[in-house]
Amino acid sequence: MEAAPKHAVALRNRSDEDIAARIARCKRRLGADVLILAHHYQRDAVVAVADHVGDSLRLSQLAAAATAPYIVFCGVHFMAETADILTGPDQAVILPELRAGCSMADMATADDLDWAWDQLAATDTSRIIPITYINSAATLKAFVARHGGTVCTSGNARQVLQWAFTQCEKIFFFPDEHLGRITAFELGLPLADMPTHWPVATKGDKSRDCRQASPCHRWSPPRSFMISPRWDWAISPNNVDRATSAKPQAATGPNAPTD
Numbered sequence: 001m002e003a004a005p006k007h008a009v010a011l012r013n014r015s016d017e018d019i020a021a022r023i024a025r026c027k028r029r030l031g032a033d034v035l036i037l038a039h040h041y042q043r044d045a046v047v048a049v050a051d052h053v054g055d056s057l058r059l060s061q062l063a064a065a066a067t068a069p070y071i072v073f074c075g076v077h078f079m080a081e082t083a084d085i086l087t088g089p090d091q092a093v094i095l096p097e098l099r100a101g102c103s104m105a106d107m108a109t110a111d112d113l114d115w116a117w118d119q120l121a122a123t124d125t126s127r128i129i130p131i132t133y134i135n136s137a138a139t140l141k142a143f144v145a146r147h148g149g150t151v152c153t154s155g156n157a158r159q160v161l162q163w164a165f166t167q168c169e170k171i172f173f174f175p176d177e178h179l180g181r182i183t184a185f186e187l188g189l190p191l192a193d194m195p196t197h198w199p200v201a202t203k204g205d206k207s208r209d210c211r212q213a214s215p216c217h218r219w220s221p222p223r224s225f226m227i228s229p230r231w232d233w234a235i236s237p238n239n240v241d242r243a244t245s246a247k248p249q250a251a252t253g254p255n256a257p258t259d
Contacts, residue, residue, distance in 0.1 A: 016045040023049045035068040037083070039075040046074050056082065057134060057153055063087050072096060078105040081138040102135060108175035110139040117147070120172065128170040131160060136175055157183045 027034060027049075037059045038050035047053050052062050056079040063071050064086035071093045073080040079102075080095040087093060113130075120128060130149035132140045141151055149172075152160040161183055164171050173180030181194055 020045065020049050030070070033068055034070045034072065035063070035066050036072045037062060037074060039079065042074050050074065057155075059083065060086055063093065066091070070094060076100045076102045076105070078102055078135060078137055082134065082141075085138060085141070104133070104135045104176060105137050105140075108132075108136065108140060110137070110143060113140065113143050113174070116172070117143075123170075127168055128172050129164045129168040130172040130174070131164060131180075132174055133157075133176040133179055140174065154179060158186065161187060 023036075027036070035052075036050045038046050038053050039059065040053060040055060042050075042053075052059065054062070056075060059073065059075065059079065060082045063073070063083035066087070069091055071083060071087065071091060073083050073093055073095055075095075077095065077100060080093050084093040117125060117130075125147070130144045130147050132144050132149070132151055134151050134153050136151075144150060150160060150164075157179055161171065161173075165187075171180075171184075173184075177196060181191075184194060185191070
């Protein structure tokens with residue numbers, strides 16, 4: 001393992017108050033050239049020195065509107081990546097802790113998606129729209145862009161799915177199974193039309209076979225819903241019965257909604 005820089009080791013031995021005072025001096029020296037954004041989940045000492053605190057979407061919007069050439073994003077990888085996508089070429093987004101990751105964003109990888117898309121090609125991918133939750137890596141956002149899809153948040157997932165069903169017959173949703181499944185269920189899709197893809201089959205785990213978990217060749221027309229990845233979703237028999245005959249609700253506009 002690579003050793004931490006000497007200055008980082010030295011800072012670890014200093015109090016939060018000392019570090020905050022040092023950051024304040026740096027901010028005074030840099031002035032409008034630096035903007036510090038902190039996610040709600042950060043500890044108090046980090047929040048105390050931030051210029052803005054919010055959720056990942058709000059912070060990315062603030063970064064996009066900022067003119068500062070240096071943006072310090074106190075969050076996890078996918079948040080800083082999103083901010084970097086939205087900022088200009090003359091701006092740098094800096095992630096202070098490169099090891100800061102998100103278990104949700106790590107649930108699906110670019111390799112998983114490429115493999116799954118190849119499997120779906122047998123069912124005609126021209127009828128499938130990929131949608132990724134914003135809590136995902138930039139490589140996943142690039143994947144949906146290449147294949148005519150879009151990105152959603154928890155706040156606009158319903159509108160995005162409604163739009164998608166006016167454009168195509170099937171949706172490939174990732175990486176948050178529960179957001180995709182619950183939203184589709186609320187729109188009236190029966191659970192039988194929501195097969196789950198198991199990318200673990202690509203990693204040598206033969207205990208779950210993707211073809212058994214999500215038999216694409218047996219998808220029920222005219223609409224199916226595919227979610228990746230990975231956990232079972234418990235639902236009462238009453239809810240299953242209620243959803244069996246329900247139909248998706250169509251969106252009213254021709255274009256994908258924005259959040």
